[in-house]
Amino acid sequence: xxxxxxxxxxxxxxxxxxxxxxxxxxxxxxxxxxYQQVLGQGPQFIFQYxxxxxxxxxxxxDRFSARQFPNYSSELNVNALLLxxxxxxxxxxxxxxSGGPDEQFxxxxxxxxxx
Amino acid sequence: AQKVTQAQTEISVVEKEDVTLDxxxxxxxxxxxxxxxxxxPSGELVFLIRRNSFDEQNEISGRxxxxxxxxxxxxxxxxxxxxxxxxxxxxxxxxxxGRRALTFGSGTRLQVQP
Numbered sequence: 001x002x003x004x005x006x007x008x009x010x011x012x013x014x015x016x017x018x019x020x021x022x023x024x025x026x027x028x029x030x031x032x033x034x035y036q037q038v039l040g041q042g043p044q045f046i047f048q049y050x051x052x053x054x055x056x057x058x059x060x061x062d063r064f065s066a067r068q069f070p071n072y073s074s075e076l077n078v079n080a081l082l083l084x085x086x087x088x089x090x091x092x093x094x095x096x097x098s099g100g101p102d103e104q105f106x107x108x109x110x111x112x113x114x115x
Numbered sequence: 116a117q118k119v120t121q122a123q124t125e126i127s128v129v130e131k132e133d134v135t136l137d138x139x140x141x142x143x144x145x146x147x148x149x150x151x152x153x154x155x156p157s158g159e160l161v162f163l164i165r166r167n168s169f170d171e172q173n174e175i176s177g178r179x180x181x182x183x184x185x186x187x188x189x190x191x192x193x194x195x196x197x198x199x200x201x202x203x204x205x206x207x208x209x210x211x212x213g214r215r216a217l218t219f220g221s222g223t224r225l226q227v228q229p
Contacts, residue, residue: 033217035217040221041221041222042222043160043217044219055215056215088158090160092160103165106152106159106161106162108157109158
């Protein structure tokens with residue numbers, strides 16, 4: 001079975017531009033979460049979506065937005081890019097939105113560089 | 116507030132040595148879940164284990180073992196007879212039932228030298 005897939009793998013943008021990152025969850029998983037991992041740090045939670053609705057949001061500015069489609073794939077959008085947005089963006093999928101024990105399975109990430 | 120602390124930034128061992136990665140967590144919840152993930156140089160986080168707060172039984176999986184001590188809020192990870200392929204960054208993470216996100220520690224970089 002295919003795991004979580006993300007595209008693109010790498011991306012280079014300049015300050016002020018906008019970027020869209022894409023994620024396809026594991027088949028049958030209805031929940032998608034996005035994390036930002038700055039070099040040398042642990043991942044930081046950005047959003048969680050379940051059944052196309054936002055179910056959680058981390059401490060990120062409004063420049064960050066996301067959505068989930070009927071096929072459960074998801075997009076993360078970042079507007080007005082700043083140098084500090086340079087990071088590895090990880091997508092994770094899980095079966096449900098509950099606060100229960102279901103594991104989150106991560107994709108390979110999109111490495112965003114802002115110049 | 117939730118917090119996960121991995122005090123060891125980097126550990127270097129020689130192959131076949133045993134190594135323990137420390138994890139200390141903070142949460143106000145009585146029900147929560149603890150995780151360990153491995154991040155090889157490729158960047159993808161690989162799930163290793165999940166423990167529930169109400170189950171303090173330690174677990175062994177091959178060369179990996181985990182020691183969950185609720186009294187000290189610790190969830191340590193031991194690799195026995197380490198191998199070069201174990202070289203990676205290891206993250207401890209916490210999720211309580213009220214949140215839908217994982218709170219990660221800052222990670223421990225393990226280098227296993229041949």
